[in-house]
Amino acid sequence: MSKRVQAKYKINRRLGENLWGRPKSPVNKREYGPGQHGQRRKGKVSDFGTQMVAKQKLKGYYGNLTERQFRNLYAEAVRRRGDTGENLIGLLEQRLDAIVYRLKFVPTVFSARQLVNHGHVKVNGRRVNIPSYQVKVGDVIELTQRAKEMALVMEAGASSEREIPDYISFDGHKATYIRVPTLSDVPYPVQMEPNLVVEFYSR
Structure with a gap:
């Protein structure tokens, strides 16, 4: 079981997006992050930060997989022929x-x-x-x-x-x-960027 089952919508609020497109998501009413500092003005996000958010979105969407599980899927995606980002999406959807x-x-x-x-x-x-x-x-x-x-x-x-x-x-x-679907086949409610996930892990 995921450690985040009881607090799944915290992922939404932390990322500022309705990951699963559900009408009951608190992001629909409060677009700022959780906690007392959630409404602070956000500074400019670095390339690393952008890549990290892309990884957290994709990892969170599939039930907030552990880092080890997600990294193992990435390693398998790299090992396979073809585009690593598309391979990663295919493995997640399998x-x-x-x-x-x-x-x-x-x-x-x-x-x-x-x-x-x-x-x-x-x-x-x-x-x-x-x-x-x-x-x-x-x-x-x-x-x-x-x-x-x-x-x-x-x-x-x-x-x-x-x-x-x-x-x-x-x-x-x-x-x-x-x-096995490609990125364009998968009905994500938000934009997923597996290419940024690849950049994050290949640093």
Whole structure:
């Protein structure tokens, strides 16, 4: 479980953006940062600061991954052929908890991680309880019968807050991971800049 589950909106306020595009985010009412010094005038941000914010946004969006988890994904992105930034986005979107969130099984990435942790998600017919599990193209993802009857899951599925992206096929019961998306395919509510994340780690 993420250490930030109870304070997830602090990430929003610290970064000054509604990371998940949710109507209940406090950033919609208070665009300044948290704490007694949150309303201080911000100075000019350095290149390092800009890169750091880009990293924190991307890391925070996926449930505030630990630095070790995120750095390991970056190392794998570097190892693969092609554009490192695009590879990083692809690896993040292949995480099982990210796919559960994209399928609207749950309302937040944090609850997606919890749903997987509790063994409510199956991949190719087998239960998987590891949120960071890397789903492959062609894999079939579905919920257990017990999970389908949860109020949280039913409410999330009926919500019009988000749409299921076209790189995942869903027939209402089972989903198939069709292809690894690029940055332009992923429906981020805010602008993500993986190129700045690459610059941050390659300093």
